[in-house]
Amino acid sequence: AQSVTQLDSHVSVSEGTPVLLRCNYSSSYSPSLFWYVQHPNKGLQLLLKYTSAATLVKGINGFEAEFKKSETSFHLTKPSAHMSDAAEYFCVVSVPGSYIPTFGRGTSLIVHP
Amino acid sequence: GAVVSQHPSRVICKSGTSVKIECRSLDFQATTMFWYRQFPKQSLMLMATSNEGSKATYEQGVEKDKFLINHASLTLSTLTVTSAHPEDSSFYICSARYVGERETQYFGPGTRLLVL
Numbered sequence: 001a002q003s004v005t006q007l008d009s010h011v012s013v014s015e016g017t018p019v020l021l022r023c024n025y026s027s028s029y030s031p032s033l034f035w036y037v038q039h040p041n042k043g044l045q046l047l048l049k050y051t052s053a054a055t056l057v058k059g060i061n062g063f064e065a066e067f068k069k070s071e072t073s074f075h076l077t078k079p080s081a082h083m084s085d086a087a088e089y090f091c092v093v094s095v096p097g098s099y100i101p102t103f104g105r106g107t108s109l110i111v112h113p
Numbered sequence: 114g115a116v117v118s119q120h121p122s123r124v125i126c127k128s129g130t131s132v133k134i135e136c137r138s139l140d141f142q143a144t145t146m147f148w149y150r151q152f153p154k155q156s157l158m159l160m161a162t163s164n165e166g167s168k169a170t171y172e173q174g175v176e177k178d179k180f181l182i183n184h185a186s187l188t189l190s191t192l193t194v195t196s197a198h199p200e201d202s203s204f205y206i207c208s209a210r211y212v213g214e215r216e217t218q219y220f221g222p223g224t225r226l227l228v229l
Contacts, residue, residue, distance in 0.1 A: 032216040043119075043206055044157075044220040051216050090156065099216055101147075103156045 002027040004093045006104035014112045019078040021107045023065075023091035026072060033074040034092040034101075035065055044090065050074060061085070086111045116140055117209050119221035126197055127229055134192045134224045136207030142187035143209035147218065148180070151204040163190050197228045 007022040025031060032051045036044040048059025055067040065076045074091060091104040116139040126132050136146055145164050149157040161177075163169040163184035171177045179201075181193040190209075194201050204225055208218040 034217070036220070041204075041223070041225065043117075043222040044208075046217065046219065049217055094216055096216075099145075099210070100162065101159070101218060103159075105156045 002031065002093050002095055002102050004091050004102050004104040006089075006091050006107045008107050009105065010108045010110060012110040012112065013081045015083055016080050019076070019081045019085065019109065021076040021089050021091075021109065023074045023076065023104060024072050025074060025091070025093045027093055027095055029095045029097075031093045031095055032099075033065075033067060034094075035059065035063070035074075035076050036090045036092060038088045038090065038106075040087075047076070047089075081109075081111045083111050083113065085109055115211075115214075115217075115219040117143075117207065117219050117221040119205075119207055119224050121224060122222060123225045123227075125227045125229065128198055129196055132194045132197055132226060134194075134205055134207075134226075136190045136192070136209070136221050138188045138209045138211070138219075141209075141211045143190070143211055144187065145210050146184055146190040147208045148182060148190075148192050149206045149208070151206060151223075153204075157206060160192075194226065197226070199228045202226055202228045 003026045005024045034049045035047040038044045048057045050057050050067045058064045063078050089107045092101045094101045118137045120135045148160045160175045161169045161171045163182045169182035184190040206223045208220045
């Protein structure tokens with residue numbers, strides 16, 4: 001079985017300050033992990049993914065995430081938030097074989113001017 | 114690359130009618146497509162997984178006779194909401210993946226369905 005926990009339903013930051021969106025996972029096998037972003041009334045866009053290669057993964061728009069097996073975490077970070085980063089972010093886990101994804105509940109990122 | 118489209122983007126229909134939503138992979142062949150439903154302020158709920166040329170696999174609690182899924186080609190899957198009711202109003206999103214990158218899903222832009 002696999003599961004994903006996004007620890008914060010909302011994260012509020014000021015423009016130009018760092019962003020940290022937390023994600024913990026549970027999986028019986030070596031997982032693949034993803035972060036997606038969803039802007040209002042839009043589909044999901046892939047930000048980055050971890051699939052058993054380098055543990056520090058760089059994505060689009062300045063985002064990156066680090067896979068920490070010992071902590072079962074895959075937190076998403078960005079050094080400096082932009083207003084355009086305001087959106088819903090989903091952490092997703094899937095396991096080899098089935099590749100059926102499990103979604104976290106989502107974290108709403110709010111960016112203040 | 115890996116672009117997925119959905120049509121229509123928005124549809125309003127009367128209760129009792131059927132609505133078809135198309136999901137297309139534009140620049141790759143999608144061996145598997147997924148259909149999700151999303152309620153406001155909530156995460157995505159997987160409805161079914163469809164593989165080209167075979168019957169869809171529905172998640173528990175999803176009525177297969179209500180939500181008909183067809184995956185007739187490697188670039189097209191359709192979801193038909195039959196005899197729609199107001200409670201079927203929702204945001205429906207499809208995703209697709211291909212053989213060369215089985216772990217990753219690419220999402221369509223979603224279809225907003227409103228049943229009056």
